[in-house]
Amino acid sequence: MTITLYDYTLSGSCYKVRLLLNFLGLSYDRRQMNFYPGRQHKSPEFLEINPLGQLPALQDGDLILRDAQAILCHLANKYDADGHWLPRDERFGDVMMWVMFAGGELMNSSAARLHDALGYKLDVHAARTNAHAAFRVLEDHMTAREIAGRKWIVGDTPTIADIASFPYIALSGEGGIGHEDYPALRNWMRDFRRLDRFHAMPGVPEFV
Amino acid sequence: MLAMWRGEDGPVRIWEDRCPHRGMRLSFGFVRGDALRCIYHGWSYRTDGQCIEIPAHPELTPPKTICASSYPAESRYGIVWTNLERGGPAPFPDLGPDEGWLPVRSLYVNRPAGQVEAAVESFDFGAPSSIRLKNPSAILLGIGSQMEMLLAIQPVNADRTGLHAVVRGENASAARADLARRMQHLRAEIEAEREKK
Ligand SMILES: N[C@@H](CCC(=O)N[C@@H](CS)C(=O)NCC(=O)O)C(=O)O
Numbered sequence A: 001m002t003i004t005l006y007d008y009t010l011s012g013s014c015y016k017v018r019l020l021l022n023f024l025g026l027s028y029d030r031r032q033m034n035f036y037p038g039r040q041h042k043s044p045e046f047l048e049i050n051p052l053g054q055l056p057a058l059q060d061g062d063l064i065l066r067d068a069q070a071i072l073c074h075l076a077n078k079y080d081a082d083g084h085w086l087p088r089d090e091r092f093g094d095v096m097m098w099v100m101f102a103g104g105e106l107m108n109s110s111a112a113r114l115h116d117a118l119g120y121k122l123d124v125h126a127a128r129t130n131a132h133a134a135f136r137v138l139e140d141h142m143t144a145r146e147i148a149g150r151k152w153i154v155g156d157t158p159t160i161a162d163i164a165s166f167p168y169i170a171l172s173g174e175g176g177i178g179h180e181d182y183p184a185l186r187n188w189m190r191d192f193r194r195l196d197r198f199h200a201m202p203g204v205p206e207f208v
Numbered sequence B: 001m002l003a004m005w006r007g008e009d010g011p012v013r014i015w016e017d018r019c020p021h022r023g024m025r026l027s028f029g030f031v032r033g034d035a036l037r038c039i040y041h042g043w044s045y046r047t048d049g050q051c052i053e054i055p056a057h058p059e060l061t062p063p064k065t066i067c068a069s070s071y072p073a074e075s076r077y078g079i080v081w082t083n084l085e086r087g088g089p090a091p092f093p094d095l096g097p098d099e100g101w102l103p104v105r106s107l108y109v110n111r112p113a114g115q116v117e118a119a120v121e122s123f124d125f126g127a128p129s130s131i132r133l134k135n136p137s138a139i140l141l142g143i144g145s146q147m148e149m150l151l152a153i154q155p156v157n158a159d160r161t162g163l164h165a166v167v168r169g170e171n172a173s174a175a176r177a178d179l180a181r182r183m184q185h186l187r188a189e190i191e192a193e194r195e196k197k
């Protein structure tokens, strides 16, 4: 069965999916979309795939999915038999809670970046303020985790909660949101970048 | 802004966060051995600040004048102290031997240092506390009879302040999680207050 990812290299949301595909060692077709300046994600052909006109989208056999978080859940559910990335025990709810946070509150960092990098018209001040508020929530959580001797958002190993959260924290500087106030997030990002099969994207340093 | 780093030879270095080449932030760079390498064009700096390699001109010995600008740096009680006046020493309080301190956390408050300082002095850290020592950059609190917490106060700019807390004493290890949470409440309390002039 072929997996096709409707992808854009500079998209942090697409990067979430590429990260998991890589961690799982899955091969896939990469359909490079001309997001900017081509706006191919708003073309009639692509709106057939995702009526919301957003990247990423994923086709897996007959199944077509949109939303990075949903795609992470699907891939982990189907291809990660051990439940490493999406544990099915008591950690499940916790993982899902942070995955939703990554697709929700943390997307304020994406909005600020779209404003600064691609000139999107939006209230960038509000986006930055809300992103900082979200970063703080995760910073406090990761501080408590560090004190408890833990490295990851949930449990003892990385999960899709870490994958979903990583891109828009790592890329936030491109939206004018610095990492200075978030030492626990910096430690966590460093550990994430050290994971086996981790790969970078433009704006995310490869080096640790 | 500052770049802090540590080479393999140990001590923390504090430099201006600015590459002498084209001004890229050195804190975006990476450490290899005892050198800090700039992320932009890869110029490499020794722990004393001297540039030792320019990848675009491998045969060139970089002139002595290419040098990162540094500040004093002292690690004490699990906190790194500096002095932006450069001339003076890092202003850490004298708390005796360096041993026994455990980290609580660092946290940033969107309020001026004066307001943060005042709030720390009257905050409830879970047991009766007293101010044992105070200088412009730190407050030492006795918490109950068994513990001491040191809070270093870092004025980031006119309306942002860093708080760096460490603790020592009996039960300090078990108290860290609770103290870290209380610091969140402290932050919320301070930020809920109207800014004071
Ligand atoms: N909820 C979606 C949002 C993804 C998203 O914001 N994608 C951006 C590119 S990074 C996009 O396609 N924006 C175009 C638009 O929203 O019109 C997800 O998490 O996958």
Ligand code: FES
Binding pocket: B019, B020, B021, B022, B023, B024, B038, B039, B040, B041, B042, B043
């Ligand atoms: S700016 Fe640092 S090497 Fe060029």
